[in-house]
């Protein structure tokens with residue numbers, strides 16, 4: 001059986017995920033596309049999915065019999081509405097991060113899915129599928145002893161003009177918020193943000209870099225440098241210090257070149273390349289579960305926890321204080 005997928009939002013990642021469904025992953029096909037910018041949907045149709053129908057309204061796409069599962073790849077502020085509509089239609093839905101732009105919005109999704117009674121939502125936290133992070137998780141379980149500290153960095157070479165200070169949290173740090181919680185099998189209890197001297201390459205509405213300090217329920221202390229105008233490349237670092245040893249996320253494989261009395265390894269510049277296999281595997285996982293009428297991988301609960309933590313970090317940016325992170329009881333659906 002081929003799974004018929006509708007894609008809402010055909011910008012950068014919607015286009016890339018459409019390519020994956022059409023050309024990389026077996027057993028699924030993009031049968032519908034929707035974007036508020038019809039020209040964008042039309043371009044993706046022409047390049048990648050010539051038989052897909054274009055819908056002007058994302059909700060009509062979700063309701064259509066042409067579609068058995070949905071990818072939500074539009075701007076963050078639109079995710080909640082589309083994910084709730086997919087749950088109402090009992091259709092599996094893959095939602096790019098963030099699940100919702102507020103914790104209350106993510107909570108409404110958790111409640112709707114819990115009421116539905118089976119999982120339908122997968123959130124696009126692709127790092128959980130990255131081979132390096134999976135090896136790091138195994139090393140924590142088998143080698144380092146109980147974690148004590150994590151030092152991490154999320155560096156982008158540059159960001160567009162509309163990227164402002166809170167986006168360092170809910171657009172960028174949100175990946176660490178999810179993957180570190182998964183790595184450590186732990187939850188956060190507090191957050192603080194401190195600001196080094198500002199990079200001259202950051203525009204006026206962006207404090208860059210930032211250092212986010214998180215504390216977990218088990219007492220692990222985490223520091224994450226978020227630096228989105230680092231210039232030199234797209235660089236993701238993570239080092240876990242445990243009671244017995246240390247484990248570090250491997251850098252992506254690259255060819256070392258020695259030339260002109262220098263030895264060098266290239267550094268990637270684009271997140272699409274850094275996590276290309278992870279995106280492939282997360283979507284294959286979505287397709288496999290959706291064919292059984294359900295979802296696996298990062299859940300709506302994980303999306304909710306990320307939203308609560310993001311909100312606390314944004315508050316910490318504003319107050320400079322250590323902000324508490326409190327979660328309600330997890331519904332049984334997510335045990």
Ligand code: NAD
Pocket residue numbers: 008009010011012013014034035036037040058073074075076078096097098124125126171271
């Ligand atoms: P983009 O601006 O390139 O594309 C978004 C598209 O959504 C645009 O074409 C826009 O016209 C469309 N859109 C906006 N509102 C809509 C609506 N109500 N209905 C239908 N279409 C609508 O942005 P992008 O970089 O592709 O990001 C999209 C989402 O994916 C964001 O939530 C972003 O955080 C997430 N993202 C995730 C990753 C990752 O690593 N997992 C990477 C990049 C982006």
Ligand code: ISE
Pocket residue numbers: 156171172175271
């Ligand atoms: C972007 O939206 C992503 O999700 C990338 O993975 C991240 O590295 C980047 O900072 C975000 O802007």
